[in-house]
Amino acid sequence: MxxxxxxxxxxxxxxxxxxxxxxxxxxxxxxxxxxxxxxxxxxxxxxxxxxxxxxxxxxxxxxxxxxxxxxxxxxxxxxxxxxxxxxxxxxxxxxxxxxxVNLRPVRSFSGVRSSLAGDPEIDVVIVRENVEGEYSAVGGRSYQGTPFEAAHQQSIFTRHGIERITRFAVEVAQGRSGRLVSATKSNGIIHTMPFWDEVVAEVVAQSDGVQLESVLIDALAARAVRSPQSIDVIVASNLFGDILSDLVAGAVGSIGIAxxxxxxxxxxxxxxxxxxxxxxxxxxxxxxxxxxxxxxxxxxxxxxxxxxxxxxxxxxxxxxxxxxxxxxxxxxxxxxxxxxxxxxxxxxxxxxx
Missing domain, CATH: 3.40.718.10 (Isopropylmalate Dehydrogenase)
Known part of the structure; x- marks a missing residue:
């Protein structure tokens, strides 16, 4: 037993x-x-x-x-x-x-009406980095109680962390269509996101049978609504993965099934x-x-x-x-x-x- x-x-x-x-x-x-x-x-x-x-x-x-x-x-x-x-x-x-690894599969069901026009077929796996990134405890508040009060939040992205989440996502993609989308915002977040892009690309380049597409998070969110069937596996940072998974789950018809x-x-x-x-x-x-x-x-x-x-x-x-x-x-x-x-x-x- x-x-x-x-x-x-x-x-x-x-x-x-x-x-x-x-x-x-x-x-x-x-x-x-x-x-x-x-x-x-x-x-x-x-x-x-x-x-x-x-x-x-x-x-x-x-x-x-x-x-x-x-x-x-x-x-x-x-x-x-x-x-x-x-x-x-x-x-x-x-x-x-x-x-x-925060692994979030999302798929549509024939008995569940999608919230999207045309009721598209959705079958997406989101691989979210789960222990670092934007959800960091590093930071604080200064000048509290004054007009100059400020909050400071430090994102933490390590090569070790990006490599291992990408390797896991690569394995998921290899078991499916071989298509992997990386969520980024390297045109606006000047340090962490270009680093994310570089390390993700390095790991995928060492892997067989995986095609990488790096997509800006705002464009990816729009694509997840407009054309979710064009997405198979997503690898994303802690914050981006959190938001995308709720978005795609809601598109299926209810976050209650995810x-x-x-x-x-x-x-x-x-x-x-x-x-x-x-x-x-x-x-x-x-x-x-x-x-x-x-x-x-x-x-x-x-x-x-x-x-x-x-x-x-x-x-x-x-x-x-x-x-x-x-x-x-x-x-x-x-x-x-x-x-x-x-x-x-x-x-x-x-x-x-």
């Missing part, structure tokens, strides 16, 4: 609703296989912060080190600053475990799997949150743990459910979060039978 110990962080808002549904779906997906998931649920998040003044305990990283993967729901609450929720939980996990994986490819540390969506406090508690992003993130987790066949079966099952229109209100349906999960489980069992 292959047993995998999973840290579960349902977190905040709709994370508390989609997480139990996704866990139930994953349990159904592994039925009949020599696999066991041992869930270790932790009550960390904004509620924990209000009680303890921090998002998770001081020994949280040590606790999670002893597990095989982290399954995250959502982080964020209107009463708690984003600085606390992100820098107190999500970002420390990514950086302490060197989860330098997953992501925070990967430590060398497997020296546990990787973390989460939906792209946030905690959505506007609909939290209503039972209508779309669980597909969380379920798809679970499929990515199963694949990372070495169970390609189970992950593929799960993806096929939720795809069938989506294409039948058995969806939550964000996609024009009337099903609840729980009902969508039940539909995926029924499809899994129907296919198994």
């Amino acid at each position: 292959n047993t995998h110990v999973i840290t579960v962080l349902a977190g905040d808002g709709i994370g508390l609703e989609v997480m139990p549904v996704a866990m139930e779906v994953l349990e159904a997906a592994i039925e009949g296989h020599d696999v066991r998931l041992e869930w270790r649920e932790q009550p960390w998040g904004s509620d924990y912060y209000r009680q303890h003044g921090r998002m998770m305990p001081t020994d949280a990283i040590t606790t999670m080190t002893a597990t095989d993967a982290i399954f995250l729901g959502a982080v964020g609450h209107p009463d708690v600053s984003d600085v606390e929720t992100l820098w107190g939980m999500l970002i420390p996990i990514r950086r302490e475990f060197d989860q330098y 997953p992501s994986a925070n990967l430590n490819p060398e497997r020296e540390h546990p990787s973390m799997f989460e939906p792209v969506h946030g905690s959505a406090p506007d609909i939290a508690g209503r039972g209508i949150a779309n669980p597909i992003g969380q379920i798809w993130a679970g499929a990515m987790m199963l694949r990372h743990l070495g169970h390609d066949d189970i992950a593929t079966g799960l993806e096929e099952a939720f795809t069938a459910v989506l294409e039948r229109g058995e969806v939550t209100p964000d996609l024009g349906g009337s099903l609840s979060t729980v009902e969508v999960g039940a539909a995926v489980i029924a499809e899994l069992r129907r296919r198994r039978a």
Whole structure:
């Protein structure tokens, strides 16, 4: 029996609703296989912060080190600053475990109407650098409380960081069409982006079967809306990858179906799997949150743990459910979060039978 110990962080808002549904779906997906998931649920998040003044305990990283993967729901609450929720939980996990790849697949489904004219077919993988770049803690505030107050933010781009994210993106592209787009802004950001362009080009030049196209981020954003089918794999910095992935996911029809994986490819540390969506406090508690992003993130987790066949079966099952229109209100349906999960489980069992 292959047993995998999973840290579960349902977190905040709709994370508390989609997480139990996704866990139930994953349990159904592994039925009949020599696999066991041992869930270790932790009550960390904004509620924990209000009680303890921090998002998770001081020994949280040590606790999670002893597990095989982290399954995250959502982080964020209107009463708690984003600085606390992100820098107190999500970002420390990514950086302490060197989860330098943020992998975000986005694709369209025949049962989900795109928000773009013509309802184009979309199948894009965004490879986002996840631990440096624009999301740096280097900087500060000066002359606070005066008319000369200023904020200083230092982006950090290292050759090591750019090389390794590009190598990963190259491998993804080699397994698909061989086309790789690099998001840049080297015509306006004078130091970091030309450096990014140079290192990306050097790595791709040493690789076989990959065609590189470097595109300015504003033009790339427009292209993602105007002609998403012309894009296959994107490699991008932390900020650019974050924005592009939400943009393309929204173009598909709902950010609620988009997953992501925070990967430590060398497997020296546990990787973390989460939906792209946030905690959505506007609909939290209503039972209508779309669980597909969380379920798809679970499929990515199963694949990372070495169970390609189970992950593929799960993806096929939720795809069938989506294409039948058995969806939550964000996609024009009337099903609840729980009902969508039940539909995926029924499809899994129907296919198994």
